[in-house]
Amino acid sequence: MHLPLAIAFASSPLLAAAPSVLTASWKPFLTTMPVWDYWPILSLPLCLGVAVVYKTTKCPDAARVPRESAILFLWIMLGLIAAAVVVQLVTVLN
Amino acid sequence: MSRTSTGRRTFASLPITLPHVNSDYEQTGPVSLPLVAALGWLVPGLGYWVIGKRSHALIAGVSIIVLFLLGLLISGVRCVDVPGYDANGNVIHLKGSSKPIIVDSTFKAILDKPWYIPQILAGPLTIGSSVWSVSVSGTYPKATARMFDIGTLYTAIAGMLNLLVIIDSAHRAAKLNDHFPRSI
Numbered sequence: 001m002h003l004p005l006a007i008a009f010a011s012s013p014l015l016a017a018a019p020s021v022l023t024a025s026w027k028p029f030l031t032t033m034p035v036w037d038y039w040p041i042l043s044l045p046l047c048l049g050v051a052v053v054y055k056t057t058k059c060p061d062a063a064r065v066p067r068e069s070a071i072l073f074l075w076i077m078l079g080l081i082a083a084a085v086v087v088q089l090v091t092v093l094n
Numbered sequence: 095m096s097r098t099s100t101g102r103r104t105f106a107s108l109p110i111t112l113p114h115v116n117s118d119y120e121q122t123g124p125v126s127l128p129l130v131a132a133l134g135w136l137v138p139g140l141g142y143w144v145i146g147k148r149s150h151a152l153i154a155g156v157s158i159i160v161l162f163l164l165g166l167l168i169s170g171v172r173c174v175d176v177p178g179y180d181a182n183g184n185v186i187h188l189k190g191s192s193k194p195i196i197v198d199s200t201f202k203a204i205l206d207k208p209w210y211i212p213q214i215l216a217g218p219l220t221i222g223s224s225v226w227s228v229s230v231s232g233t234y235p236k237a238t239a240r241m242f243d244i245g246t247l248y249t250a251i252a253g254m255l256n257l258l259v260i261i262d263s264a265h266r267a268a269k270l271n272d273h274f275p276r277s278i
Contacts, residue, residue: 030230033168039240050251
């Protein structure tokens with residue numbers, strides 16, 4: 001972004017007001033988190049948690065869990081991306 | 095990271111230290127399988143702990159609790175939809191019955207809220223969240239947005255992962271008991 005434009009954007013009253021609006025409306029553990037526009041990112045901690053717990057049950061030695069779960073996490077993410085591409089292709093072709 | 099004699103890379107030289115990573119079963123006495131399962135349900139990972147797999151207990155327990163709490167944080171505590179209560183936190187009754195539906199027709203009440211089945215597998219965390227959910231239901235109505243579904247998914251998966259951990263810890267406890275002639 002062009003520097004003066006970036007400074008103007010960063011100092012805009014709208015952007016300055018945004019965090020206070022979010023914190024005012026969002027009550028942790030009571031209302032939904034305002035991350036509607038970034039919801040696909042929420043699959044990352046879920047897949048990581050699944051990978052870690054699954055590999056904890058499978059690995060006899062806990063020292064192997066970080067590496068094994070990292071590999072499984074990558075495979076899950078690749079699978080999700082592949083599924084998304086297939087669904088997108090099916091949708092476009094139809 | 096270091097390499098073993100077979101050339102495999104290990105994490106032995108990393109500054110990450112997990113307690114008892116190389117020990118197998120710290121506790122060598124026989125353990126009761128129902129006790130292992132019950133403790134695993136009460137506190138995620140506790141089943142591993144009582145059979146001496148303390149690193150496994152910490153990793154699994156913390157992961158499950160964090161997933162559950164993330165679900166509550168994303169969707170709010172109302173994503174724990176308690177059987178027998180309507181959206182406003184009122185007790186549901188069957189037509190012509192004075193008893194609550196959860197007493198009168200428990201199976202139907204639970205089937206009406208099927209996500210509660212995997213959620214309850216996370217143990218008292220879900221029970222505490224249920225009480226909280228019902229108590230704030232008048233002030234904070236159930237959301238119907240996608241974010242609400244994501245939180246429900248997080249909490250349900252946390253519960254199902256806890257079931258996996260309970261089964262594995264009980265299985266390991268059974269294998270441990272095979273080494274002992276005295277059955278309990």
